[in-house]
Amino acid sequence: MKEGKPATIKEIAKRLKISPSTVSRALNDHPSIGLVTTMRVKKVAAELNYEPNQTAIFFKQRKTFTVGVVLPNLSEPFFSAAISEIENVANGKNYTVIMGQSMDDADREMKILQTLKNHRVDGVLMSIGKNTRDYPFIDLMEGAGIPIVFFDCVPDLEHIHKVYCDLETGMLEAIDRFVSCGHHAISLINGPTHLPASLEREKAYRKGLAQYNIRYKEEYVVNTDLTPEGNEAAISQLLALPDRPSAVVSFNDYVALDVMKIVRKRGIALNQDIHFISYANYPLWTYIENPPLASIEQFPGEQGGKAAELLFQLIEANGRPEPTRITFHSRLVNPG
Amino acid sequence: MKEGKPATIKEIAKRLKISPSTVSRALNDHPSIGLVTTMRVKKVAAELNYEPNQTAIFFKQRKTFTVGVVLPNLSEPFFSAAISEIENVANGKNYTVIMGQSMDDADREMKILQTLKNHRVDGVLMSIGKNTRDYPFIDLMEGAGIPIVFFDCVPDLEHIHKVYCDLETGMLEAIDRFVSCGHHAISLINGPTHLPASLEREKAYRKGLAQYNIRYKEEYVVNTDLTPEGNEAAISQLLALPDRPSAVVSFNDYVALDVMKIVRKRGIALNQDIHFISYANYPLWTYIENPPLASIEQFPGEQGGKAAELLFQLIEANGRPEPTRITFHSRLVNPG
DNA sequence: CTGTTAGCGCTTTCAG
DNA sequence: CTGAAAGCGCTAACAG
Numbered sequence A, B: 001m002k003e004g005k006p007a008t009i010k011e012i013a014k015r016l017k018i019s020p021s022t023v024s025r026a027l028n029d030h031p032s033i034g035l036v037t038t039m040r041v042k043k044v045a046a047e048l049n050y051e052p053n054q055t056a057i058f059f060k061q062r063k064t065f066t067v068g069v070v071l072p073n074l075s076e077p078f079f080s081a082a083i084s085e086i087e088n089v090a091n092g093k094n095y096t097v098i099m100g101q102s103m104d105d106a107d108r109e110m111k112i113l114q115t116l117k118n119h120r121v122d123g124v125l126m127s128i129g130k131n132t133r134d135y136p137f138i139d140l141m142e143g144a145g146i147p148i149v150f151f152d153c154v155p156d157l158e159h160i161h162k163v164y165c166d167l168e169t170g171m172l173e174a175i176d177r178f179v180s181c182g183h184h185a186i187s188l189i190n191g192p193t194h195l196p197a198s199l200e201r202e203k204a205y206r207k208g209l210a211q212y213n214i215r216y217k218e219e220y221v222v223n224t225d226l227t228p229e230g231n232e233a234a235i236s237q238l239l240a241l242p243d244r245p246s247a248v249v250s251f252n253d254y255v256a257l258d259v260m261k262i263v264r265k266r267g268i269a270l271n272q273d274i275h276f277i278s279y280a281n282y283p284l285w286t287y288i289e290n291p292p293l294a295s296i297e298q299f300p301g302e303q304g305g306k307a308a309e310l311l312f313q314l315i316e317a318n319g320r321p322e323p324t325r326i327t328f329h330s331r332l333v334n335p336g
Numbered sequence C: 001c002t003g004t005t006a007g008c009g010c011t012t013t014c015a016g
Numbered sequence D: 001c002t003g004a005a006a007g008c009g010c011t012a013a014c015a016g
Helices: A009-016 A020-027 A035-047 A054-061 A077-092 A106-118 A136-144 A168-180 A196-211 A228-239 A253-265 A300-316 B009-016 B020-027 B035-047 B054-061 B077-092 B106-118 B136-144 B168-180 B196-211 B228-239 B253-265 B300-316
Strands: A066-071 A096-101 A123-126 A148-151 A161-166 A186-190 A221-223 A247-250 A275-279 A294-297 A325-329 A331-333 B066-071 B096-101 B123-126 B148-151 B161-166 B186-190 B221-223 B247-250 B275-279 B294-297 B325-329 B331-333
Touching (some): A054 B054, A066 A077, A148 A300, A168 A294, A168 A331, A196 A221, A228 A253, B066 B077, B077 B300, B096 B106, B123 B300, B136 B148, B148 B300, B161 B300, B168 B247, B228 B253
Parallel strands (some): A186 A221, A186 A247, B123 B148, B148 B161, B186 B221
C-alpha cells in the first residue's frame, strides 16, 4: 500500500508503454487525447496511487497557487477575522495561504516579504504595521512581478491597490448619535499622533462638530500611546477638566475598555455621567454590563475578503491594471 | 534596476566564464571553492540582484521549508493565540506556515490535508474539529512521509504525536477553590456528550467531588450544544432546581458569558448568589464587571509553540521516533 | 491523436 | 579547487 517513493508520470507511462507526455495530457484531460487512453491512464494512475508532484509543477509553471498574508498580529481579533475570511476566499479559488506576523516591526515585515518572494507566492495581501514609515517592499514585489493588495492599514500612496475602511462616516454617525442624545461636550481619545489613522479620526471629528456648530476645543482631544497606562492618562486628563465631557469617542475598543474601567473605578456612572462610542466593535460588548452606546464597525472580514478577491483578479489578469481602490465605510452599529 | 526575468545561476556563470556548478557552490559557501572565486561570484550575484529560485530548490531537495497548520477556526481567540505562537516558532526556524480552517467540517479537514500534501509541506500541525470521528488523514500523511503533530484537540489514539492540555488538574483546583469558599452545591455545565473533552471534564468533576466527599447529583450536570440557546437552556435547568447550585463550572468562557448574562437578566446576583469558573481564560475578563471567580487556563499559545518545536524535531530527525506525548496541565488562574 | 525532445533552475556526482 | 553532465517531475513546442 505504501510506496517508498510516490509514483511518477514516467512510471505509469512505462507500464502502459506510452510516452510521458501522453500521460500528462491524459491526466489533465487534454481534449486531444483519446477517451480510451485517458481512461487507461487514469486507471493505472489510481492503481499506483499517483499524486502529481506539485513542487515540480510549481517550478515548471512558475506559479505556486499560494498567496502570502502579512499583518501585524494574528492574535488580535480584528486581524484574525480578516485572515479567516481571506483563507475562505482563497480556499474557494484553490489557493493556499501563507501567513506572517510583522509584530509591528518594519524589519520583520521586510524579512517576511523577502521570504514570500523567495517562496514565489503568486500574490500578497498586507496590512502594514504601526511603525512602518516607508515601503521598500513595494518595489521589491513590483520587481518580482508579484501583485500586492493592501488592506485596512494601507500606505498613503496613489499607485497601489488598496482596500480600506473610511473612518469618517462612522465618526460622523457617532457625533450625530451623541448630539441627538443631547450631548454637546464631546471629546476624542485619539491614538498616537503619527498614525494616519489618528489624523483621519481627528479630521472627521472636527468635521462632525462643525456640522453641528459645536466649537472645537483643544483640550477635548487627548492622545494615548495605546498602552493601558497611556489610556489611563488620557481619560484622567479629560476627567480633570473643569467642564468634563459627557461623551467620548475613543480610538478603538481596547482603549474604551481600559478607559471605562477607570471611569467605573472612580465612581462615575457609565452611560449616565459619561457615554462612550469607540471604533471596532469588539465582539464581546454584548456581555459587558454597561457597554458603550454604540460601536463603529470597520468590517475586517469584509475588507480581507474583498482584498483577496481583488488580488485574485490581479493574479489572473496578467496585465498590470490601474491601481484599484476599494473603500468600505465605517458605520455605527449597536454593540454585540 | 528592474529585470524582466530574475537572474539565474547560469547568467552569473556566463558573466564570469565559469561553470554553473561553481557558482552554485560559491553561493552556498562550499568549502572547496577558492575564496577569491567565492567573492567574485557573490559580487556579481549582488550586482545582478540574484535571488535563488526557491521553487527550483524545493523541487530538487524535496523540501519546502513549509509547515501546514490545520485548525477549526482562526477567528477563535484560542486558536489565533496558538497559531500566532506557531508562526513565531516557525519563523525562528526559517519555516513558513500555511494555514487551513476546517470549520469543524471533517470533509473540509480532509481536503485541506490533501492540499497540504500536494504542496509537499514538510510537516503538519493539527487540531481536529468537533465532528471528526475518524482519522483517515493520519494514514494519508503517513503514506506521504509527512510528520504530523496534533495539539489541543487531539485524536484519542496511541501511536501519534500529540501535545495536549490535561483538563483534570484545572477542574480539581476549581473545586478546591469553590469548596474553600464554602460551596458544596457545585454543578457542571458540560459540552456535547460525544466530545472527549466533555467526558474528561465530567470525569474530573466527579473525582473532584469525591475528594471532598460531596455526593454526585445527576441533576447538577447539564449539557449544552454550545449555541446561545443551548447555553440558556442549560442554565435554566439548573436555576429551576429546588436546590439550586451556588457554584458552577462551565465548559468554556463562551458558555460562561452567555450563562452569566442570563443569570444577571433574571436578577440573580453574580458572585454572590451564584459563582462561576470556566475553562479557557478569555482575555477579556478583566473588563467584565462581575467576572468569574477564576478561569481554567489551557495554554493555547504554549501548546502551539511546543507542538511546533516537536514537529521541527521530527522533521530534522528523519527516523520515525516513538510517538511523543507532551502534556500541559490546566491551571486555575485569576481572570485577566 | 500521440511521441520526441528540450528545458524550467538548481544541485551533485564524477572526473579532471 | 573547478568543470561537465545528469537529472529532479513535469509540461509544451514541434513533429509526425
